[in-house]
Amino acid sequence: MSELTSKERSLLKNSPLLQTLTEADFEELINISHVVTFNTGQTLLIEGEYSDDIYVIILGQVNLYKKSSAGKKRSLITTLSSGESLGEMRLIKDQPCSLTVEADTPVKLLRLSIQVLKSKPFQHLLNALTLSLAKILSARLTSDNQLVSDKIVERDKKSTQLWVSLIVIFALILFLLEVGLGLYYFLNTDDFCELKIQHSNYIPNTRS
Structure with missing residues (x-):
């Protein structure tokens, strides 16, 4: 695995997906992960296909795309950057990728294997990450509810x-x-x- 700088380790430790890990669990997770890089335009995940990978962005940006119902066009959904994660929903549900992810700039990421995390020696890491994911989803739900509430107030x-x-x-x-x-x-x-x-x-x- 490529060496991480102290700044990069700090960024990963404070990322939403990894911030609940203890110092020991964080170090263990780093040891079973890989640092990977992609050039601009390269594809990380493909909508409709299965993947064993979860990513946490260290440097750079990625774009998330969704196909139209006809499947001929795709729309840019959002752009993610340092500290944000990709593919984490497959921690709780084994399903194909819901979006296509492409590098918007050269990117450096921490790649985790779901299969490895689900193996018995690392079950405690899977549990910790699942807890973090629950908190992330709760925060998103709260944010979405506030957005809907604001829209209702604005409409009224x-x-x-x-x-x-x-x-x-x-x-x-x-x-x-x-x-x-x-x-x-x-x-x-x-x-x-x-x-x-x-x-x-x-x-x-x-x-x-």
């Missing part, structure tokens, strides 16, 4: 603003109508007065 705020705007517009229309009628009566005072006089002088015929 926009709805309230819309009603206020409609009320203001309606009031403005009434005001303009009132002003318009006032101007009409002002500009046609003689006609208006003549109409009132004619109305007051009108005597209905009550004879049968």
Whole structure:
């Protein structure tokens, strides 16, 4: 395994997936792992295929892509960088990769083997990583819930603003109508007065 600098070891030790490990467990994990590198554009994981690898990014960035339902196009989902992990969901469920991962820049990563972690001598490491994964998923769920809550508040705020705007517009229309009628009566005072006089002088015929 390539030698890790003290800065790289510190970054790995404080990464979300590895931060709950004891010092002894961390050192043991490092000893059974491998440091690997990929050039820009190289593929780490392929959507729909099985992989035994979990990665923790040490240096560089990777892009995550998802195929369209037709499978002809793919969309960039997100970009991950130093300290973030890839493929960790397979610690709790054996399933194909849900995304394709490609190096956006030259990258250096710590590669862990799921098969090795599930072997009896390293079961304690698997348990520790599973606990870390549970905390990561909990944090993501909390973040997603907050995002949904914020969107609901924003939607309600926009709805309230819309009603206020409609009320203001309606009031403005009434005001303009009132002003318009006032101007009409002002500009046609003689006609208006003549109409009132004619109305007051009108005597209905009550004879049968």
